[in-house]
Amino acid sequence: AFYISYCGKFVLYRNMFLLLLITVCTLSYFYVKWIYTFWKRKGFPYLEPKIPFAVLDPVFKREAALGTAILDVYRKTKDKVLGIYLITRPVLLIRDAQLARDILTKHFESFYDRGIHVDDEDDPQFSGGLFFLKGQKWKSLRVKMTPLFTSGKLKAMFETVEEVSDRMVNYVNMQLLDFGSKELEFRHVMSTFAIDIIASVFLGLEVNSFEEPNNPILKIRDKLNEPTFSSVVRGTAQFLFPSLEKLFIRLGWREKAPEIMREIVKRTIEMREKQNITRKDMLQLLMQLRNKGQVNDNDNDWSAKATDIDAAKHMSIETIASNLILFYVAGYETTASTISFTAFELAQYPEALEKAQRDVRDAIERHDNKFTYESIQDMKYLDLCIMG
Structure with a gap:
C-alpha cells in the first residue's frame, strides 16, 4: 500500500510539473510572439523574426559573427529604417546616412540613452561614465565636458602625439636594423602606438610600451581582452539583457581594467596636487572640473588649483576614471583598426x-x-x- 501511495504521488507531482512546464513554455511562446509584433504595431517596416533568436539566429548557430549578421540584414532592404529584434529586444536599424547623421548630431539629446544598465550605488567603475549616464546626469556632465575637446585644447596636447610617433618609428627601424627585414603584426604595433598616445595625452604618463610591454597601461588592454567567463556573460547580457547587470554586480562580477585605471588616476592626481604639477593633457582638464566645476576658457591656462582649497570636489575620482576608461576603449581599438586597414589598402x-x-x-x-x-x-x- 505504501509503495502504491508513493508511486501515485510521484505520478501526480510529475504530471503537475509537466503541466506547469507546458504552461510556462506556452505563455513564453505567446509572450515572445507578442513582443515580435512591436514594430508592426508601431507602423515601421520590419524583418519577420525567427523564434527564439531573431536576427541573432546565425550568431547562435555559429554561422556568422554579430557584425556580419547585422550587415546581412542591412542588405535585405532598401528602407531608410528597419525594425529588427536582438532576441526579445526591439532595435531600429538606421540605413539612411543623413538620418544617422541627424541622430548623432542635430537630435543627439533625444538619443543619448545607450540602453545599457549600470548600478550607480554598487558599480562606480562605470556609473560615472558619459556613455552610461542617463537623463539630467548625462546632460549636466556632457555640458561640462564639451570644452575639453576644443581645437585650442587639442592643439596644445598635440606635442605629445609627435613624441610618441617618433618612438614608434624608432621601434620599427630597430626591428629592420636588427633583422634586415622582419614580418610584424602591424595591427598590434598600431594598437601599442595608440595606447602610448592615450597614456600621454589622456593620463600624462610617459610610457614606452614597445620597450616596456609589462607597464600598467598595457595591462588595461590585456584585461579588457581577457575572455573570462564572467566578462563574456556580462558583456553579452549588457547588450541583450541590460536589466541583468544589477544581478551580476550583486554576484561580485567586476572588471579588473577599471580598477587599474582608478588606481593610476588616483596616484597621478595626488602626485600632481601634492607637487603642484601642471601638464597639458586630458587628466589636467578633468582635474579642473574636479576642483573648479568647469574647464578654463583660456586655452593657455591649464592650472587645476581650486580657489577654495576646502571646497567640496565637483567630480569624484571614480567619475574621472570611468570616463578615462571609456576614452581608452574608444581610442586604442578604433585607431589601431583604422590605421591598419588604411595602410593595407594603400599597400594594394x-x-x-x-x-x-x-x-x-x-x-x-x-x-x-x-x-x-x-x-x-x-x-x-x-x-x-x-x-x-
Whole structure:
C-alpha cells in the first residue's frame, strides 16, 4: 500500500510539473510572439523574426559573427529604417546616412540613452561614465565636458602625439636594423602606438610600451581582452539583457581594467596636487572640473588649483576614471583598426600610396616643414583615404 501511495504521488507531482512546464513554455511562446509584433504595431517596416533568436539566429548557430549578421540584414532592404529584434529586444536599424547623421548630431539629446544598465550605488567603475549616464546626469556632465575637446585644447596636447610617433618609428627601424627585414603584426604595433598616445595625452604618463610591454597601461588592454567567463556573460547580457547587470554586480562580477585605471588616476592626481604639477593633457582638464566645476576658457591656462582649497570636489575620482576608461576603449581599438586597414589598402595600390605620401610631404612643407596639428588638417588626400 505504501509503495502504491508513493508511486501515485510521484505520478501526480510529475504530471503537475509537466503541466506547469507546458504552461510556462506556452505563455513564453505567446509572450515572445507578442513582443515580435512591436514594430508592426508601431507602423515601421520590419524583418519577420525567427523564434527564439531573431536576427541573432546565425550568431547562435555559429554561422556568422554579430557584425556580419547585422550587415546581412542591412542588405535585405532598401528602407531608410528597419525594425529588427536582438532576441526579445526591439532595435531600429538606421540605413539612411543623413538620418544617422541627424541622430548623432542635430537630435543627439533625444538619443543619448545607450540602453545599457549600470548600478550607480554598487558599480562606480562605470556609473560615472558619459556613455552610461542617463537623463539630467548625462546632460549636466556632457555640458561640462564639451570644452575639453576644443581645437585650442587639442592643439596644445598635440606635442605629445609627435613624441610618441617618433618612438614608434624608432621601434620599427630597430626591428629592420636588427633583422634586415622582419614580418610584424602591424595591427598590434598600431594598437601599442595608440595606447602610448592615450597614456600621454589622456593620463600624462610617459610610457614606452614597445620597450616596456609589462607597464600598467598595457595591462588595461590585456584585461579588457581577457575572455573570462564572467566578462563574456556580462558583456553579452549588457547588450541583450541590460536589466541583468544589477544581478551580476550583486554576484561580485567586476572588471579588473577599471580598477587599474582608478588606481593610476588616483596616484597621478595626488602626485600632481601634492607637487603642484601642471601638464597639458586630458587628466589636467578633468582635474579642473574636479576642483573648479568647469574647464578654463583660456586655452593657455591649464592650472587645476581650486580657489577654495576646502571646497567640496565637483567630480569624484571614480567619475574621472570611468570616463578615462571609456576614452581608452574608444581610442586604442578604433585607431589601431583604422590605421591598419588604411595602410593595407594603400599597400594594394602603389599609385595611391605615392599620392598620399606626396600629400603628407607637401602639407608639412606648407607649414614651415613642421608636423603640426594644422599640417594634419591640411592633408586632404590622406583624409580621403582614411574616411573613404
